[in-house]
Amino acid sequence: MFADQHPDLFTKLERVRKFRNKLAHARLDTNDAWMSRREKDRIQITYFKNGKSQTEVITVEESNKLLGETTAVMFDLIQLQHVVVDTPNP
Numbered sequence: 122m123f124a125d126q127h128p129d130l131f132t133k134l135e136r137v138r139k140f141r142n143k144l145a146h147a148r149l150d151t152n153d154a155w156m157s158r159r160e161k162d163r164i165q166i167t168y169f170k171n172g173k174s175q176t177e178v179i180t181v182e183e184s185n186k187l188l189g190e191t192t193a194v195m196f197d198l199i200q201l202q203h204v205v206v207d208t209p210n211p
Contacts, residue, residue, distance in 0.1 A: 123204050130201075133194045140187055143168055143177070150176060 147168035155165050163180040 123201055127197050127201075130194070130197055133190060133197075137187070137191050137194055147177075 144166070147166035150165035150167045162182070163178050165176055165178050167174060167176050169175065
């Protein structure tokens, strides 16, 4: 059964969703202090959480890891689609 083979699918989807929403509602931090560091493998974003401004550094490594996780979730969803479409109605 699909659910037995993918017990953590909803956990993975939630992680992807949270990261996507954070990026969608954040802005790239371009303040002088951050930009003067001349980081080559990371960015800093600024967003609001519970009414307070937050910053978060995202490295290329972290971004690539999440991209890999997102791709894996996509393939899981494609498998689920095949299960649903190929299952005859009772």
